Amino acid sequence: MQTLFFLMLAFGGGFAFWSASRAAAERAIALGREACAAAGVQLIDQTVHATGMRLRRGEDGWLRVERSFRFDYSEDGTDRHSARMVLHGDRLVAFTGPAVRPAEPSDRLLR
DSSP: OHHHHHHHHHHHHHHHHHHHHHHHHHHHHHHHHHHHHHHTOEESTTOOEEEEEEEEEOTTSOEEEEEEEEEEEESSSSOOEEEEEEEETTEEEEEESOOOOOOOOOHHHHO
């Protein structure tokens, strides 16, 4: 009976960890798409890759999982650049990647 309880507990913990990992990856994909759209570049492969995970204390003092992700983007379809983001829980805490392009002045304003 105890063995069954511990097996169920381990399975439940594993499922909760897997579910939280999938949710973080989905959030990272959404953030990567938004960043690429704002910068006017193309997200390659339409996905992110988990590169690291660690426990880190939040501002409230509670331990949370911090996950690092990498994705690739292209400016013209022939080049390939890597970007990186770090999520602490579901909050974006670091981002290195495509920069938002400034709006180009229209021809009317130049006359």
